[in-house]
Amino acid sequence: MPKFEVSKEDLERLVGKKFSIEEWEDLVLYAKCELDDIWEENGKIYFKLDSKDTNRPDLWSAEGVARQIRFALGIERGLPKYEVEESDVVVYVDEKLKDIRPYGVYAIVEGLKFDEDSLSQIIQLQEKVALTFGRRRREVAIGIFDFDKVKPPIYYRAAEKTEKFAPLGYKEEMTLEEILEKHEKGREYGHIIKDKPYYPLLVDSEGNVLSMPPIINSEFTGRVTTDTRNVFIDVTGWRLDKVMLALNVMVTALAERGGRIKSVKVVYRDFEIKTPDLTPREFEVDLDYIRRLSGLKLSNEEIKELLERMMYEVEIKENKAKVKYPAFRDDIMHARDILEDVLIAYGYNNIEPEEPKLAVQGRGDPFKDFEDAIRELMVGFGLQEIMTFNLTNKDAQFNKMNIEEEDIVEIANPVSMKWSVLRKWLLPSLMEFLSNNTHEEYPQRIFEVGLVTLIDERLETKTRSEPKLAVALAGSGYTFTNAKEILDGLMRHLDIEYELEETEHGSFIPGRVGKIIVNGEEIGIIGEIHPQVLENWGIEVPVVAFELFLRPLYRQ
Structure with a gap:
C-alpha cells in the first residue's frame, strides 16, 4: 500500500480548518488512509499516511486527502468541478512509437505559486502514481516541466540512440544509450526500453529535449522550482485509459493549489484527442440494494446526502440513484463500490452491531x-x-x-x-x-x-x-x-x-x-x-x- 508524507500545516491550509492530531487520526479514514507516523521537524508537524486503496491514486497526496475530507465534512458537496481552458498547444505523436511506448497525453497548468510543501507534494504524487499505479513506470510515467521554457509545437518521437541531451542533474550532454548506462534513473528503469530499436523522446519546436520517457527529464526544462509558475505535464504509457487517468489525477491536484488547467491537442496518425478529459463518469445503483447490504434504514435523501459528501452528483428517480463521479476516479466497477462510499460517509464506527437471530446448525460442506x-x-x-x-x-x-x-x-x-x-x-x-x-x-x-x-x-x-x-x-x-x-x-x-x-x-x-x-x-x-x-x-x-x-x- 502506498505510504506518503504530508505537512499538517499544509493539509489544514488545503482543508480550510485546523484540527488536533487526535482528530486527524479519524479524519484521514475518510480518505482511506491511516496515520502511520507523526514527527516534528523545523517547527512543523508531519504525518506519514498509509493509503489502504491502490485503486485511488487521487488520494496519495495532501491535495487529494484534503479534498476528500472537505467534502466528507460537508464543507463542499456534490461533484468537484474543474474548468479546462483551451490552448493552441499541439503535440504530435510519432507512429514509430507504436511498439515502443505508444501513448502520450498532456496538459498545461498555469498560475501556480509553489512553496516547499506544495512542490514536494506534487513531486511525491508524480512518483507514487508512476511507481504503484504505473507499475514502476512500465504502464505510466509522468513528467512535469517548466512551461515557460518550452516552445510549442511539441513532438513525441522515436529517436536514434546516439542523440544527446543533458539529463536532470547533469550539466553535460549524454547520448540516450549513455543515459541508460550511467544515469541513476537509466540504470533503474532502462530495462523498459533498452531492447527497443528507438528510444522515446519529447522535444519542442526548437529541438530542446523535455524528457526521455519513461527514464528522465532534461536539465533544461525538467527542473521545477518554487519560482515555476506554469507547468507542462506529460504522461506516457501503453494504455490510453491509464495515462488519461494519471493525467487527470495530476492536473486536478495542481488545480487544488490554485492552478488553471489548459488542454493540449494530441495528434496521432489515425486520430486526435484533447487532453485532459475531465468529463464526469456515470453509474446507476438501486437504493434498496444499498439499504439491504448495509443494514441501515436510510431514506433516499439520506443516501443522496451521504453520496454528495463523497464527491458524487446524485439524481434519484424511481428508487434508483444515477450518480456522476470525478474523472480522477477509476475504481467504480460495481454497486458495492458505491455502497462502500456510503458507509465511509456514514462512518463505520457509527454502525450499531446487531446479533443475527438465526436458528441454524453448522455443519461441514x-x-x-x-x-x-x-x-x-x-x-x-x-x-x-x-x-x-x-x-x-x-x-x-x-x-x-x-x-x-x-x-x-x-x-x-x-x-x-x-x-x-x-x-x-x-x-x-x-x-x-x-x-x-x-x-x-x-x-x-x-x-x-x-x-x-x-x-x-x-x-x-x-x-x-x-x-x-x-x-x-x-x-x-x-x-x-x-x-x-x-x-x-x-x-x-x-x-x-x-x-x-x-x-x-x-x-x-x-x-x-x-x-x-x-x-x-x-x-x-x-x-x-x-x-x-x-x-x-x-x-x-x-x-x-x-x-x-x-x-x-x-x-x-
Missing part, C-alpha cells in the same frame, strides 16, 4: 469432505500434495505450456507481472514446482487439489471458480500408462466409468494425449508432456500428467 477424500486417495497412490498460488502470469499459463494465449481473468493493476492473472488450469503450477525442484531426487510424484478461475459472462461477477485435481509424475521411465493407472484407480474408487478420446494439445506429445470423458462430457486431459514444454521449464526428465474437474465426479 459435503463437497469439501469429498475433496479431502480425493487428497487421501492420492496420498494412498504414493503422491505428495503441493499447494500453489491461484495468482500467476500469462507466460506460465500459456507460453511455457506451448499453447496459444486464451481469455483469462487479469488483475487490473497488479503489483508484479509475475502475479498478474488468475490461473485457469493447474498443470502449469505443477510444472513450476517441478522446475524449482530439479535438484531433488527422482522420481517426483505430486498432485494438487485447487481452484481455477474461469470467465463466465452469465454470472454477475463474470467469473466462476472451479475445483480441479492435477497429477504429475516426473522421472525416467514414466509413460502414459503410469498416469492412466492412477486415473483408473481414482475412477474405480469413485465407481465412475470414463472414456479416453484421442486429441491434440500443445502441452502434450502428439499421439500420447487424450480427453477424459465422463457421461459424454469432457472433464479433463491426460498425456505425456511435450519436450518443448519440458525445455521451457528447464526439466530434464520425462513428465506425465492429467488434470480434471472434480464437480462432475461428485455424488452426494
Whole structure:
C-alpha cells in the first residue's frame, strides 16, 4: 500500500480548518488512509499516511486527502468541478512509437505559486502514481516541466540512440544509450526500453529535449522550482485509459493549489484527442440494494446526502440513484463500490452491531469432505500434495505450456507481472514446482487439489471458480500408462466409468494425449508432456500428467 508524507500545516491550509492530531487520526479514514507516523521537524508537524486503496491514486497526496475530507465534512458537496481552458498547444505523436511506448497525453497548468510543501507534494504524487499505479513506470510515467521554457509545437518521437541531451542533474550532454548506462534513473528503469530499436523522446519546436520517457527529464526544462509558475505535464504509457487517468489525477491536484488547467491537442496518425478529459463518469445503483447490504434504514435523501459528501452528483428517480463521479476516479466497477462510499460517509464506527437471530446448525460442506477424500486417495497412490498460488502470469499459463494465449481473468493493476492473472488450469503450477525442484531426487510424484478461475459472462461477477485435481509424475521411465493407472484407480474408487478420446494439445506429445470423458462430457486431459514444454521449464526428465474437474465426479 502506498505510504506518503504530508505537512499538517499544509493539509489544514488545503482543508480550510485546523484540527488536533487526535482528530486527524479519524479524519484521514475518510480518505482511506491511516496515520502511520507523526514527527516534528523545523517547527512543523508531519504525518506519514498509509493509503489502504491502490485503486485511488487521487488520494496519495495532501491535495487529494484534503479534498476528500472537505467534502466528507460537508464543507463542499456534490461533484468537484474543474474548468479546462483551451490552448493552441499541439503535440504530435510519432507512429514509430507504436511498439515502443505508444501513448502520450498532456496538459498545461498555469498560475501556480509553489512553496516547499506544495512542490514536494506534487513531486511525491508524480512518483507514487508512476511507481504503484504505473507499475514502476512500465504502464505510466509522468513528467512535469517548466512551461515557460518550452516552445510549442511539441513532438513525441522515436529517436536514434546516439542523440544527446543533458539529463536532470547533469550539466553535460549524454547520448540516450549513455543515459541508460550511467544515469541513476537509466540504470533503474532502462530495462523498459533498452531492447527497443528507438528510444522515446519529447522535444519542442526548437529541438530542446523535455524528457526521455519513461527514464528522465532534461536539465533544461525538467527542473521545477518554487519560482515555476506554469507547468507542462506529460504522461506516457501503453494504455490510453491509464495515462488519461494519471493525467487527470495530476492536473486536478495542481488545480487544488490554485492552478488553471489548459488542454493540449494530441495528434496521432489515425486520430486526435484533447487532453485532459475531465468529463464526469456515470453509474446507476438501486437504493434498496444499498439499504439491504448495509443494514441501515436510510431514506433516499439520506443516501443522496451521504453520496454528495463523497464527491458524487446524485439524481434519484424511481428508487434508483444515477450518480456522476470525478474523472480522477477509476475504481467504480460495481454497486458495492458505491455502497462502500456510503458507509465511509456514514462512518463505520457509527454502525450499531446487531446479533443475527438465526436458528441454524453448522455443519461441514459435503463437497469439501469429498475433496479431502480425493487428497487421501492420492496420498494412498504414493503422491505428495503441493499447494500453489491461484495468482500467476500469462507466460506460465500459456507460453511455457506451448499453447496459444486464451481469455483469462487479469488483475487490473497488479503489483508484479509475475502475479498478474488468475490461473485457469493447474498443470502449469505443477510444472513450476517441478522446475524449482530439479535438484531433488527422482522420481517426483505430486498432485494438487485447487481452484481455477474461469470467465463466465452469465454470472454477475463474470467469473466462476472451479475445483480441479492435477497429477504429475516426473522421472525416467514414466509413460502414459503410469498416469492412466492412477486415473483408473481414482475412477474405480469413485465407481465412475470414463472414456479416453484421442486429441491434440500443445502441452502434450502428439499421439500420447487424450480427453477424459465422463457421461459424454469432457472433464479433463491426460498425456505425456511435450519436450518443448519440458525445455521451457528447464526439466530434464520425462513428465506425465492429467488434470480434471472434480464437480462432475461428485455424488452426494
